[in-house]
Amino acid sequence: MKTKLRTDIRIKDICEGFVYSELEGAGLFGLAGTLTIQPEYQRNYIYAAGRRDVAVINSILKSYPIGLIYFNKVDDKNFEVLDGQQRITSIGRFVTNRFAIRDENGMQQYFSALASDKQDLILQTKLLIYECEGTESEIKEWFKTVNIAGVPLKDQELLNAVYSGPFVTVAKEEFSNSQNANIQMWTAYIAGSVNRQDFLECALRWVSKGNINDYMSRHRYDDNINELKAYFNSVIDWISAVFKDVKPEMRGLEWGKFYEKHKKQPFDRQEVSAKVEALYEDPYVRNKRGIFEYILDGSNKAKLLNVRVFDEATKRSVYAKQTREAQEKGISNCPLCAIGHDANKTKIWSRQEMEADHVTAWSKGGSSDIANCEMLCVTHNRAKGNK
Numbered sequence: 001m002k003t004k005l006r007t008d009i010r011i012k013d014i015c016e017g018f019v020y021s022e023l024e025g026a027g028l029f030g031l032a033g034t035l036t037i038q039p040e041y042q043r044n045y046i047y048a049a050g051r052r053d054v055a056v057i058n059s060i061l062k063s064y065p066i067g068l069i070y071f072n073k074v075d076d077k078n079f080e081v082l083d084g085q086q087r088i089t090s091i092g093r094f095v096t097n098r099f100a101i102r103d104e105n106g107m108q109q110y111f112s113a114l115a116s117d118k119q120d121l122i123l124q125t126k127l128l129i130y131e132c133e134g135t136e137s138e139i140k141e142w143f144k145t146v147n148i149a150g151v152p153l154k155d156q157e158l159l160n161a162v163y164s165g166p167f168v169t170v171a172k173e174e175f176s177n178s179q180n181a182n183i184q185m186w187t188a189y190i191a192g193s194v195n196r197q198d199f200l201e202c203a204l205r206w207v208s209k210g211n212i213n214d215y216m217s218r219h220r221y222d223d224n225i226n227e228l229k230a231y232f233n234s235v236i237d238w239i240s241a242v243f244k245d246v247k248p249e250m251r252g253l254e255w256g257k258f259y260e261k262h263k264k265q266p267f268d269r270q271e272v273s274a275k276v277e278a279l280y281e282d283p284y285v286r287n288k289r290g291i292f293e294y295i296l297d298g299s300n301k302a303k304l305l306n307v308r309v310f311d312e313a314t315k316r317s318v319y320a321k322q323t324r325e326a327q328e329k330g331i332s333n334c335p336l337c338a339i340g341h342d343a344n345k346t347k348i349w350s351r352q353e354m355e356a357d358h359v360t361a362w363s364k365g366g367s368s369d370i371a372n373c374e375m376l377c378v379t380h381n382r383a384k385g386n387k
């Protein structure tokens with residue numbers, strides 16, 4: 001089977017003459033009639049619609065790769081989709097106003113209502129398409145392999161192919177080379193496999209602030225990786241300057257973002273280390289991976305630590321006691337309602353209408369046992385915040 005990577009086909013081209021069948025819930029034709037989106041051997045392919053449709057469009061708007069698409073070359077002029085039917089159908093349906101996405105303000109937006117630069121961004125996006133040529137049985141065999149046993153290419157492996165050139169060659173020598181003596185140290189902070197390009201992807205994500213595609217395209221013909229390497233090393237140096245100890249939970253955290261956000265803040269390495277140890281030993285801290293961001297962020301977002309909450313038995317018993325005492329006094333069983341001045345002053349809330357609150361917040365040393373538990377009405381509990 002012959003294959004050829006095409007990077008010249010735009011969404012605009014694919015959507016030209018897009019035909020969609022409501023009955024079958026699938027796109028039928030595109031590329032001005034030369035592309036069959038749903039060939040015979042894919043007839044029973046049912047995809048989940050809804051969220052995934054929207055996700056495809058949002059990815060395109062953020063310039064994220066939507067993965068590789070495979071076309072079968074039927075003859076000189078005609079193609080059929082081997083793999084990518086759902087993605088192409090989503091794109092075609094969106095561009096023909098069959099579903100809406102939500103914008104930054106949560107408003108529904110159909111394609112025709114998008115700002116013209118966004119419309120353009122979508123239409124001018126080039127898809128990564130492998131054009132395959134082979135006999136029908138070769139194609140069918142291949143289709144089965146890819147969908148059943150195939151190991152899909154990772155995005156970064158794909159990008160390396162698309163932007164192949166001197167930059168990728170040098171970058172792989174540094175970041176995809178298991179002989180590199182630094183890998184051992186990097187593994188403390190970076191998750192994934194060197195061979196499958198996870199370290200290179202991480203380095204590129206950090207330096208490009210998430211716009212890997214763009215970065216690789218701009219540097220494709222550079223013969224050095226000086227900037228990439230310098231940035232990567234400053235992130236690694238910064239982590240080891242702030243955090244004395246290496247913990248397994250540090251692997252794969254968003255260090256690039258942490259670095260950008262906190263690189264100008266001074267940290268006392270000894271003090272940070274003591275905080276880390278204390279949180280590791282705190283039985284209320286359930287998410288140890290959150291400890292590092294929690295400390296960097298000023299130790300006030302307890303949410304990051306997923307602090308242990310009160311158990312059901314504790315809540316039930318505190319509710320019963322508070323309600324009994326409130327009824328005796330003729331006041332609300334929410335202590336904050338009881339001291340208020342509105343109609344809720346004497347309201348007895350049901351168990352479902354109340355939530356447990358730490359009298360002394362966990363962040364100020366309060367524990368999650370019965371003595372530190374009080375039930376508040378939902379409104380008052382949510383208003384109280386810092387928990």
Ligand SMILES: [Zn+2]
Nearest residue numbers: 334337377380
């Ligand atoms: Zn209340």
